[in-house]
Amino acid sequence: MNGKKALSEKRRCARVASLFKTLSHPQRLYLLCRLCDGESTVQDLQTACGAPQPVISQHLMRMRLEGLIAARRVGNSMHYRIADPQIPALIRSMEKIFSA
Amino acid sequence: MNGKKALSEKRRCARVASLFKTLSHPQRLYLLCRLCDGESTVQDLQTACGAPQPVISQHLMRMRLEGLIAARRVGNSMHYRIADPQIPALIRSMEKIFSA
DNA sequence: TAAAAACATATGTATATTCTAATAAATTAA
DNA sequence: TTAATTTATTAGAATATACATATGTTTTTA
Numbered sequence: 001m002n003g004k005k006a007l008s009e010k011r012r013c014a015r016v017a018s019l020f021k022t023l024s025h026p027q028r029l030y031l032l033c034r035l036c037d038g039e040s041t042v043q044d045l046q047t048a049c050g051a052p053q054p055v056i057s058q059h060l061m062r063m064r065l066e067g068l069i070a071a072r073r074v075g076n077s078m079h080y081r082i083a084d085p086q087i088p089a090l091i092r093s094m095e096k097i098f099s100a
Numbered sequence: 101m102n103g104k105k106a107l108s109e110k111r112r113c114a115r116v117a118s119l120f121k122t123l124s125h126p127q128r129l130y131l132l133c134r135l136c137d138g139e140s141t142v143q144d145l146q147t148a149c150g151a152p153q154p155v156i157s158q159h160l161m162r163m164r165l166e167g168l169i170a171a172r173r174v175g176n177s178m179h180y181r182i183a184d185p186q187i188p189a190l191i192r193s194m195e196k197i198f199s200a
Numbered sequence: 201t202a203a204a205a206a207c208a209t210a211t212g213t214a215t216a217t218t219c220t221a222a223t224a225a226a227t228t229a230a
Numbered sequence: 231t232t233a234a235t236t237t238a239t240t241a242g243a244a245t246a247t248a249c250a251t252a253t254g255t256t257t258t259t260a
Contacts, residue, residue: 013133014126016194021124025218026114033113042237055219057238076227076236086197093193094116097186125248142207155249157208176206176257 022066023090027051028059035069036088039081122166123190127151128159135169136188139181 023029027049034040034048046056060080063069070083082088123129127149134140134148146156160180163169170183182188 009133010126010130012198013130016198017124017126017129020120020129024117024121024124026110026117029117029120030110030113033109043235052220053237054221054239058218061238073226073237078237089197090193093190093197097189097193098112098116143205152250153207154209154251158248161208173207173256176204178207 019090022063022068025059027055028063031056031059032063032068032082032087033091035080035082036091039079041074041077041079043077045080119190122163122168125159127155128163131156131159132163132168132182132187133191135180135182136191139179141174141177141179143177145180 030049031045034045042056046053049056068084068087069080071078071080130149131145134145142156146153149156168184168187169180171178171180
């Protein structure tokens with residue numbers, strides 16, 4: 001409980017809080033949940049989300065820049081997938097805790 | 101994967117995202133972590149956080165209104181504690197996932 | 201009762217977030 | 231090459247968030 005440990009806990013809180021901020025938008029969290037089930041195109045994600053295409057693209061780009069997801073082009077469509085291995089673990093934990 | 105299930109997943113995402121939003125501020129998350137270790141006064145939390153008192157009070161009030169924490173008065177100080185049983189489970193999960 | 205201590209609340213300001221609408225870029229199909 | 235398809239980007243407006251500062255409230259102490 002010295003200054004060093006408290007600081008390190010604060011740092012971890014800052015890191016996790018930053019991730020939570022990204023996951024704090026319902027559609028972004030939903031997108032991640034879908035991607036946890038497997039790779040998906042923007043169009044499919046858009047259909048699943050029901051939000052306008054630019055909004056989806058903006059959410060995806062944000063999560064991509066943060067390294068949570070990655071993309072590859074196939075023809076003229078983009079396929080997104082989970083890139084951060086901690087995301088599926090986090091989603092699974094949330095499903096366990098909030099299954100009620 | 102019918103409309104009903106997708107909707108229910110969206111609802112759960114909205115609920116969890118809303119919680120994440122509250123936890124997306126480093127100081128709020130840190131406050132919750134401290135409270136997971138036991139009841140604490142505003143003054144102690146303020147010392148631990150290093151933020152101005154009104155800021156701490158505002159964070160605490162927000163989490164109180166959302167039912168995450170509760171408070172009781174002892175003399176002229178307020179003692180806060182975790183009120184939502186899902187919070188400790190969530191914090192523990194995060195510690196597991198982000199222990200590296 | 202008056203002052204002090206601990207906490208809560210109100211207000212204004214700066215910044216961040218989210219969305220819409222329009223447009224650009226990349227690829228494929230005609 | 232032109233048109234269509236899919237995705238990305240940009241700009242601006244509306245809203246939300248976070249903080250500093252000042253003040254209010256409750257309880258204890260002098």
